[in-house]
Amino acid sequence: xxxxxxxxxxxxxxxxxxxxxxxxxxxxxxxxxxxxxxxxxxxxxxxxxxxxxxxxxxxxxxxxxxxxxxxxxxxxxxxxxxxxxxxxxxxxxxxxxxxxxxxxxxxxxxxxxx
Amino acid sequence: xxxxxxxxxxxxxxxxxxxxxxxxxxxxxxxxxxxxxxxxxxxxxxxxxxxxxxxxxxxxxxxxxxxxxxxxxxxxxxxxxxxxxxxxxxxxxxxxxxxxxxxxxxxxxxxxx
Numbered sequence: 001x002x003x004x005x006x007x008x009x010x011x012x013x014x015x016x017x018x019x020x021x022x023x024x025x026x027x028x029x030x031x032x033x034x035x036x037x038x039x040x041x042x043x044x045x046x047x048x049x050x051x052x053x054x055x056x057x058x059x060x061x062x063x064x065x066x067x068x069x070x071x072x073x074x075x076x077x078x079x080x081x082x083x084x085x086x087x088x089x090x091x092x093x094x095x096x097x098x099x100x101x102x103x104x105x106x107x108x109x110x111x112x113x114x
Numbered sequence: 115x116x117x118x119x120x121x122x123x124x125x126x127x128x129x130x131x132x133x134x135x136x137x138x139x140x141x142x143x144x145x146x147x148x149x150x151x152x153x154x155x156x157x158x159x160x161x162x163x164x165x166x167x168x169x170x171x172x173x174x175x176x177x178x179x180x181x182x183x184x185x186x187x188x189x190x191x192x193x194x195x196x197x198x199x200x201x202x203x204x205x206x207x208x209x210x211x212x213x214x215x216x217x218x219x220x221x222x223x224x225x226x227x
Contacts, residue, residue, distance in 0.1 A: 004157070033214075033215075035217075040123070040219055041219055042120075042203060042217040042218050042219035042220050043158070043203065043217040044217075045214055045215075045216075048214060058214070090157050090158070092157070102148070102160045102163075103160070103215055104159075105157030105158050105159065106157050107155070107156055107157050108155075108156075108157055
């Protein structure tokens with residue numbers, strides 16, 4: 001069973017503080033993704049990675065950094081958190097190709113910036 | 115500008131009816147279209163997917179109808195059950211590009227018993 005684990009599941013941060021969201025996958029997938037989910041916007045891609053050491057900007061990267069130190073781990077970093085970054089964040093992993101190309105999602109991290 | 119658009123933010127049907135969720139896209143390079151299902155407190159999970167070489171994909175009660183010329187597709191849920199109540203996301207990607215999934219804004223389906 002494909003597994004993507006996010007931590008923490010809930011986080012309250014202060015404006016201007018640093019926040020790190022962590023993600024671990026046991027699927028041995030090369031690709032990993034960070035999305036945020038907001039009502040009316042669906043899932044929007046923030047950063048993604050093709051493998052250890054690589055990070056790429058997605059559609060909404062401003063205010064976020066990413067780090068992929070290993071195949072299994074992918075972090076999302078908010079250096080200076082703002083209230084507009086209050087959202088639910090999803091990490092996902094997947095590999096392209098095949099009839100049933102699939103991206104597996106974690107359960108999400110609910111971040112509130114006050 | 116949304117590349118993948120879901121026309122309804124919410125949809126309510128009665129148990130036993132067929133729920134129809136619509137989706138359209140703009141990028142002609144998109145050739146893979148998955149639908150993801152999300153329950154409250156969970157991450158989205160792949161429900162069914164279609165590639166642009168096909169015009170129909172069926173899996174049990176779930177069927178995707180795809181119209182390449184019109185750049186739209188729909189998910190039909192036959193004999194809807196209360197347990198199908200969830201948010202459904204249409205997504206698209208291009209195998210010729212970076213393969214990232216672009217998601218629509220989602221349709222929240224409620225099946226009334």
